[in-house]
Amino acid sequence: MYEGPVQALIDELGRLPGVGPKSAQRLAFHLLGVERTDAERLAGAILAAARDVHFCRRCFNVAAAEECRICRDAKRDEAVLCVVAEPRDVQAIEKTGEFRGRYHVLGGLIVPIDGITPDKLHIAELIRRLGEEPVTEVVIALNPTVDGETTASYLRRQLADLDVSVTRIASGLPVGGDLEYADQITLGRAFAGRTSM
Numbered sequence: 001m002y003e004g005p006v007q008a009l010i011d012e013l014g015r016l017p018g019v020g021p022k023s024a025q026r027l028a029f030h031l032l033g034v035e036r037t038d039a040e041r042l043a044g045a046i047l048a049a050a051r052d053v054h055f056c057r058r059c060f061n062v063a064a065a066e067e068c069r070i071c072r073d074a075k076r077d078e079a080v081l082c083v084v085a086e087p088r089d090v091q092a093i094e095k096t097g098e099f100r101g102r103y104h105v106l107g108g109l110i111v112p113i114d115g116i117t118p119d120k121l122h123i124a125e126l127i128r129r130l131g132e133e134p135v136t137e138v139v140i141a142l143n144p145t146v147d148g149e150t151t152a153s154y155l156r157r158q159l160a161d162l163d164v165s166v167t168r169i170a171s172g173l174p175v176g177g178d179l180e181y182a183d184q185i186t187l188g189r190a191f192a193g194r195t196s197m
């Protein structure tokens with residue numbers, strides 16, 4: 001244990017995902033060594049993000065206004081809706097340049113043992129959107145993991161009675177993999193080769 005503020009900084013950094021105790025300590029001592037203006041800029045960016053970032057009221061992507069840039073873009077194809085787990089998946093898919101439709105961000109995956117049941121995700125909002133927007137195809141783009149599969153089958157059952165075709169991005173993504181880390185070419189191909197569910 002270090003004294004006061006140093007330990008507090010290590011503890012806070014250690015709560016970040018993927019940061020273990022050793023990394024937290026290394027980052028903390030790095031930050032203690034930076035210029036005060038750099039430290040203030042970092043702290044300011046964290047505060048501004050916590051205070052000013054909203055989630056799009058339509059698709060739940062991160063947004064700087066009531067609706068995100070993609071929902072406000074009239075050139076996007078409103079007939080195709082891509083369902084993803086997290087805003088970072090939107091970024092990964094946008095980078096491929098293969099998709100011109102809009103998105104719906106669930107806010108996670110169904111993980112019953114962690115208490116993440118379907119009502120904790122933006123699934124009801126998805127169903128509502130399908131009733132209000134001229135969507136003809138829903139593309140499910142969830143990670144090829146157990147939780148991703150559970151969530152995809154749940155969605156398929158929920159969407160079965162609606163007048164939309166449900167497709168899934170092709171595999172070729174490594175099983176157990178993460179969309180965010182798939183290279184752009186693999187993810188782009190997965191989009192081009194989506195299949196009916």
Ligand code: ZN
Pocket residue numbers: 056057058059060061067068069070071072
């Ligand atoms: Zn949006």
